[in-house]
Each structure stands twice: as C-alpha cells, then as structure tokens.
Amino acid sequence: xxxxxxxxxxxVQAGGxxxxxxxxxxxxxxxxxxxxxRQAPGKERELVASITGGGSTTYADSVNGRFSIxxxxxxxxxxxxxxxxxxxxTAVYSCKTVIRGREVWGQGTQVTVSx
Numbered sequence: 001x002x003x004x005x006x007x008x009x010x011x012v013q014a015g016g017x018x019x020x021x022x023x024x025x026x027x028x029x030x031x032x033x034x035x036x037x038r039q040a041p042g043k044e045r046e047l048v049a050s051i052t053g054g055g056s057t058t059y060a061d062s063v064n065g066r067f068s069i070x071x072x073x074x075x076x077x078x079x080x081x082x083x084x085x086x087x088x089x090t091a092v093y094s095c096k097t098v099i100r101g102r103e104v105w106g107q108g109t110q111v112t113v114s115x
Contacts, residue, residue, distance in 0.1 A: 002026035002099045009093060009109030012085055016113075020080040022095035022106055032099065034078045036069060038091035038111075048093070049080060063089075085113045 008020040022034065035050040049059050049069040057069050068081045078095065094108040 004106035006106040006109040040091040
C-alpha cells in the first residue's frame with residue numbers, strides 16, 4: 001500500500017513563509033511524479049505545483065515566482081516552499097501521486113494566511 005502524508009501547515013501572516021512536506025511510504029517502482037493541490041472553501045481544487053520523476057517542475061500562474069517544489073536527497077520526501085504568502089493562498093493543501101493508474105492522496109494540511 002502506497003501512502004502519502006503531509007505536514008507543515010499552519011497560520012501565518014501575509015508576506016510570511018511556510019514549508020510543506022509530503023512523504024511517500026510503501027512499495028513503489030522508482031521515482032514517481034508528485035503534485036501539490038489546494039482547495040479553498042467554495043472553490044474547485046487546483047493544481048499548485050508538480051514535479052516529475054525526472055525533476056521537471058510546473059507551477060500555477062497564481063503562485064509562480066513565490067512557491068517552489070523540490071525533492072529531498074531521500075526522494076520519498078517532496079517539499080513545497082511557499083514565500084510571500086497572501087490571504088488568497090488560504091486553503092487545504094494536499095499532495096498526490098499516481099500509482100498503477102490510481103490516484104493516491106494525502107490527508108491534507110490547512111494553510112491559513114491572515115491579513
């Protein structure tokens with residue numbers, strides 16, 4: 001069974017920073033692509049950032065230049081560094097991968113940015 005677990009969410013003032021982490025456990029074949037998603041109340045879930053098994057990254061326009069996705073030396077850890085946070089970044093952030101055609105999601109971590 002492959003499992004994901006997020007950590008690092010919390011309450012931060014506008015302009016501040018947070019670092020989210022997602023750890024992959026279970027049996028997988030090689031390095032898998034990972035994505036960070038977020039969902040705010042009343043809004044659809046959106047892809048924030050992704051990193052492929054080869055290390056290529058993509059970002060949503062709303063966070064480009066402020067957020068950065070990366071892998072640790074232990075490639076089972078994927079991080080999302082969030083800088084210059086804004087109140088509109090407030091959401092539940094979840095990490096996701098795809099294993100054998102199935103989506104695997106973490107439980108989510110709350111990020112709240114106060115004005």
